Amino acid sequence: xxxxxxxxxxxxxxxxxxxxxxxxxxxxxxxxxxxxxxxxxxxxxxxxxxxxxxxxxxxxxxxxxxxxxxxxxxxxxxxxxxxxxxxxxxxxxxxxxxxxxxxxxxxxxxxxxxxxxxxxxxxxxxxxxxxxxxxxxxxxxxxxxxxxxxxxxxxxxxxxxxxxxxxxxxxxxxxxxxxxxxxxxxxxxxxxxxxxxxxxxxxxxxxxxxxxxxxxxxxxxxxxxxxxxxxxxxxxxxxxxxxxxxxxxxxxxxxxxxxxxxxxxxxx
Amino acid sequence: xxxxxxxxxxxxxxxxxxxxxxxxxxxxxxxxxxxxxxxxxxxxxxxxxxxxxxxxxxxxxxxxxxxxxxxxxxxxxxxxxxxxxxxxxxxxxxxxxxxxxxxxxxxxxxxxxxxxxxxxxxxxxxxxxxxxxxxxxxxxxxxxxxxxxxxxxxxxxxxxxxxxxxxxxxxxxxxxxxxxxxxxxxxxxxxxxxxxxxxxxxxxxxxxxxxxxxxxxxxxxxxxxxxxxxxxxxxxxxxxxxxxxxxxxxxxxxxxxxxxxxxxxxxxxxxxxxxxxxxxxxxxxxxxxxxxxxxxxxx
Amino acid sequence: xxxxxxxxxxxxxxxxxxxxxxxxxxxxxxxxxxxxxxxxxxxxxxxxxxxxxxxxxxxxxxxxxxxxxxxxxxxxxxxxxxxxxxxxxxxxxxxxxxxxxxxxxxxxxxxxxxxxxxxxxxxxxxxxxxxxxxxxxxxxxxxxxxxxxxxxxxxxxxxxxxxxxxxxxxxxxxxxxxxxxxxxxxxxxxxxxxxxxxxxxxxxxxxxxxxxxxxxxxxxxxxxxxxxxxxxxxxxxxxxxxxxxxxxxxxxxxxxxxxxxxxxxxxxxxxxxxxxxxxxxxxxxxxxxxxxxxxxxxxxxxxxxxxxxxxxxxxxxxxxxxxxxxxxxxxxxxxxxxxxxxxxxxxxxxxxxxxxxxxxxxxxxxx
Numbered sequence: 001x002x003x004x005x006x007x008x009x010x011x012x013x014x015x016x017x018x019x020x021x022x023x024x025x026x027x028x029x030x031x032x033x034x035x036x037x038x039x040x041x042x043x044x045x046x047x048x049x050x051x052x053x054x055x056x057x058x059x060x061x062x063x064x065x066x067x068x069x070x071x072x073x074x075x076x077x078x079x080x081x082x083x084x085x086x087x088x089x090x091x092x093x094x095x096x097x098x099x100x101x102x103x104x105x106x107x108x109x110x111x112x113x114x115x116x117x118x119x120x121x122x123x124x125x126x127x128x129x130x131x132x133x134x135x136x137x138x139x140x141x142x143x144x145x146x147x148x149x150x151x152x153x154x155x156x157x158x159x160x161x162x163x164x165x166x167x168x169x170x171x172x173x174x175x176x177x178x179x180x181x182x183x184x185x186x187x188x189x190x191x192x193x194x195x196x197x198x199x200x201x202x203x204x205x206x207x208x209x210x211x212x213x214x215x216x217x218x219x220x221x222x223x224x225x226x227x228x229x230x231x232x233x234x235x236x237x238x239x240x241x242x243x244x245x246x247x248x249x250x251x252x253x254x255x256x257x258x259x260x261x262x263x264x265x266x267x268x
Numbered sequence: 269x270x271x272x273x274x275x276x277x278x279x280x281x282x283x284x285x286x287x288x289x290x291x292x293x294x295x296x297x298x299x300x301x302x303x304x305x306x307x308x309x310x311x312x313x314x315x316x317x318x319x320x321x322x323x324x325x326x327x328x329x330x331x332x333x334x335x336x337x338x339x340x341x342x343x344x345x346x347x348x349x350x351x352x353x354x355x356x357x358x359x360x361x362x363x364x365x366x367x368x369x370x371x372x373x374x375x376x377x378x379x380x381x382x383x384x385x386x387x388x389x390x391x392x393x394x395x396x397x398x399x400x401x402x403x404x405x406x407x408x409x410x411x412x413x414x415x416x417x418x419x420x421x422x423x424x425x426x427x428x429x430x431x432x433x434x435x436x437x438x439x440x441x442x443x444x445x446x447x448x449x450x451x452x453x454x455x456x457x458x459x460x461x462x463x464x465x466x467x468x469x470x471x472x473x474x475x476x477x478x479x480x481x482x483x484x485x486x487x488x489x490x491x492x493x494x495x496x497x498x499x500x501x502x503x504x505x506x507x508x509x510x511x512x513x514x515x516x517x518x519x520x521x522x523x524x525x526x527x528x529x530x531x532x533x534x535x536x537x538x539x540x541x542x543x544x545x546x547x548x549x550x551x552x553x554x555x556x557x558x559x560x561x562x563x564x565x566x567x
Numbered sequence: 568x569x570x571x572x573x574x575x576x577x578x579x580x581x582x583x584x585x586x587x588x589x590x591x592x593x594x595x596x597x598x599x600x601x602x603x604x605x606x607x608x609x610x611x612x613x614x615x616x617x618x619x620x621x622x623x624x625x626x627x628x629x630x631x632x633x634x635x636x637x638x639x640x641x642x643x644x645x646x647x648x649x650x651x652x653x654x655x656x657x658x659x660x661x662x663x664x665x666x667x668x669x670x671x672x673x674x675x676x677x678x679x680x681x682x683x684x685x686x687x688x689x690x691x692x693x694x695x696x697x698x699x700x701x702x703x704x705x706x707x708x709x710x711x712x713x714x715x716x717x718x719x720x721x722x723x724x725x726x727x728x729x730x731x732x733x734x735x736x737x738x739x740x741x742x743x744x745x746x747x748x749x750x751x752x753x754x755x756x757x758x759x760x761x762x763x764x765x766x767x768x769x770x771x772x773x774x775x776x777x778x779x780x781x782x783x784x785x786x787x788x789x790x791x792x793x794x795x796x797x798x799x800x801x802x803x804x805x806x807x808x809x810x811x812x813x814x815x816x817x818x819x820x821x822x823x824x825x826x827x828x829x830x831x832x833x834x835x836x837x838x839x840x841x842x843x844x845x846x847x848x849x850x851x852x853x854x855x856x857x858x859x860x861x862x863x864x865x866x867x868x869x870x871x872x873x874x875x876x877x878x879x880x881x882x883x884x885x886x887x888x889x890x891x892x893x894x895x896x897x898x899x900x901x902x903x904x905x906x907x908x909x910x911x912x913x914x915x916x917x918x919x920x921x922x923x924x925x926x927x928x929x930x931x932x933x934x
Contacts, residue, residue: 026396087286113498124297334929509791525643
């Protein structure tokens with residue numbers, strides 16, 4: 001019996017290693033080849049250079065699109081927080097007809113392929129007189145980012161100990177005071193985590209942006225165009241940079257949210 | 269009385285923004301898309317006249333094997349392949365992190381390793397496969413260098429194989445998350461109980477762990493399926509002559525060069541309906557399997 | 568709650584019904600002596616070859632302005648982008664003949680004041696095609712032109728093709744690339760000899776011919792590695808050795824040769840189609856004067872020479888030869904210009920565009 005167990009364990013570990021390789025190999029290759037001397041990517045690598053990083057920095061359409069992306073991500077995340085957090089609070093505190101429907105609708109843009117949401121918002125905005133461009137992209141992004149923020153904050157609110165809220169109100173605090181001094185500090189890491197996730201989702205979003213952007217280029221759209229433009233090995237460089245930022249963001253967001261989860265669990 | 273009034277104000281006050289926003293930018297657009305799909309595409313602009321033409325065009329089988337309905341079915345096939353592969357690949361990893369690692373620190377590390385790919389840029393992942401699978405790309409160069417082949421193999425890129433491979437690579441993290449969560453929520457004492465009762469780990473897996481993890485598997489599979497149904501980027505980047513036009517690409521074309529927004533809206537509505545039906549079905553199936561959870565605890 | 572939702576829904580519907588697009592434009596009195604535009608930005612929507620630094624920078628310096636170029640990959644792509652952007656986004660477009668007439672009919676253009684195009688009288692009348700002239704106004708100025716021809720990696724393919732039919736040769740299996748555009752249907756029309764009597768027949772093909780074209784092109788799918796949409800993509804395909812042969816444009820050939828590839832080209836015996844690009848001003852453009860000056864510069868002898876040198880396309884202003892050396896003139900077919908012009912069947916607007924597009928989509932999804 002024990003032998004079967006350890007055989008099974010070996011298979012499992014082998015499978016896990018293969019899966020991790022499959023997940024990371026392509027990404028590692030792009031990162032590695034961002035230093036490739038040759039502009040054609042073949043094996044073995046032609047030599048080591050930082051050249052493409054320099055080219056990337058001087059690629060003006062690329063840097064413009066990066067600025068555009070950051071702008072959209074920032075504004076979109078702010079809107080999502082300003083609308084999603086109160087929304088989560090409302091759903092947590094109150095019961096109302098259509099609450100279940102709201103729960104389902106808010107995550108709809110995440111469940112449906114981006115193209116559907118993209119063309120829906122596009123046709124709507126066109127009729128409303130809003131042309132494709134910066135505003136359309138911000139509106140589109142905010143809409144699905146709400147679907148990131150609200151559920152996360154709502155989940156955290158449900159994990160909170162109800163007693164704290166009641167205690168605060170028993171002690172005479174108003175609704176506002178309870179929110180700012182009691183609830184908010186306890187959910188702030190969830191809000192922050194959701195904001196971070198929203199920001200990075202917005203930075204990488206393509207399908208919805210594709211139908212709304214017109215001439216307003218965002219970073220992933222620009223990179224997509226670069227894959228068709230001929231001889232642009234600096235693609236590898238920009239992708240690697242984004243990779244590093246994403247990895248840091250994940251590690252960072254994970255380390256702060258875990259602390260809060262522990263606290264939430266301990267107060268039950 | 270005043271207190272009651274201000275409470276209502278609070279309630280509507282904090283819920284209003286999200287309700288209004290979602291109404292305006294989500295609900296109305298989806299209904300608007302439906303309305304748009306019944307309009308006519310005129311020579312210079314869209315005409316607001318009712319017609320079923322877009323739907324009859326989509327469902328017509330006159331165009332032989334190229335009929336859009338067949339493209340839809342073909343995309344189904346691809347999405348199904350991607351889903352099955354993604355589920356099969358993700359499960360061992362999710363299982364391993366949950367049950368194969370005892371040390372909390374390693375567990376956390378592996379968990380991070382598993383979710384980082386979720387945050388890696390889509391374009392980077394898709395584009396990387398062109399580097400790997402190309403005629404003079406990594407795989408071919410390596411095979412020739414190792415002496416396994418003497419000529420580059422064109423068959424790795426610009427066909428359904430490369431499209432599916434890239435999609436699986438991209439969607440595995442989406443499948444992995446709900447699967448992991450589901451496995452994580454299985455109470456440890458159930459497994460201990462099962463082993464106490466004489467089951468080895470294989471039987472425990474099939475009788476206890478797997479059924480309890482099904483809700484997560486179903487959620488993950490649904491994600492993979494719906495997302496790959498609607499993916500127009502991977503086919504465009506990695507597809508070849510006939511593999512680069514999936515159903516989502518046909519929609520993309522209508523809003524681009526084919527310039528037929530109503531027709532594109534109609535196809536979009538068809539896809540939307542199919543996905544909503546799928547979500548409803550899997551929601552029901554998940555509920556059924558979650559009941560198992562409760563029953564299991566009763567036993 | 569329900570009341571609020573109903574209210575919002577009806578407000579939303581009212582909003583949809585009532586709103587209309589903002590109209591932009593408006594022309595102030597134009598001072599044609601002005602040369603300092605104080606950093607104004609001129610927005611181009613062009614083929615990717617038409618914003619080369621060599622002729623953009625002199626213009627930017629002369630008029631103290633900035634050129635911002637967006638590229639399109641085909642005539643249909645141009646239309647889609649133009650509809651999305653309009654005059655507030657783009658000032659200058661450079662469509663080929665397949666779109667030019669449509670744009671005029673659709674009223675999407677400003678007339679060009681040819682009295683301020685210095686090269687207007689130098690451009691031969693044969694180049695001034697009627698599809699861009701309406702009610703006495705001129706909507707497009709001839710710019711550069713060229714063929715859709717066969718180009719190949721001369722290291723792999725040793726002799727030029729004699730007939731378009733050779734593209735179906737099994738030796739090119741998965742080594743061929745075609746433009747992702749309905750122009751491939753014109754190619755089939757040419758192979759059928761449909762334009763022997765009437766050039767325009769290619770753009771007006773019968774349903775039977777279109778069905779034939781669809782079948783014929785579908786059988787070519789097994790030779791196609793990928794359909795290219797931009798010149799850059801085609802260059803990538805050649806450079807990465809994914810393909811050995813393609814139907815494309817001279818500018819791609821030039822770029823590949825600049826990268827050291829040994830390329831050859833040929834026009835098979837049935838002749839070829841081609842395109843004649845016109846520079847046009849978008850209706851509602853906010854920089855009509857600067858746009859007119861851009862057209863003036865591009866079509867001037869020096870401007871066209873620079874354009875041709877960068878792309879190896881043929882010129883519409885014969886005086887451009889004064890600014891080109893012998894090699895450059897040879898590559899752009901300057902001396903045999905009239906003869907070369909006659910061998911090309913230039914793209915025209917396809918009235919039944921929806922059918923052609925459908926056929927093309929069917930080819931790409933054929934099993």
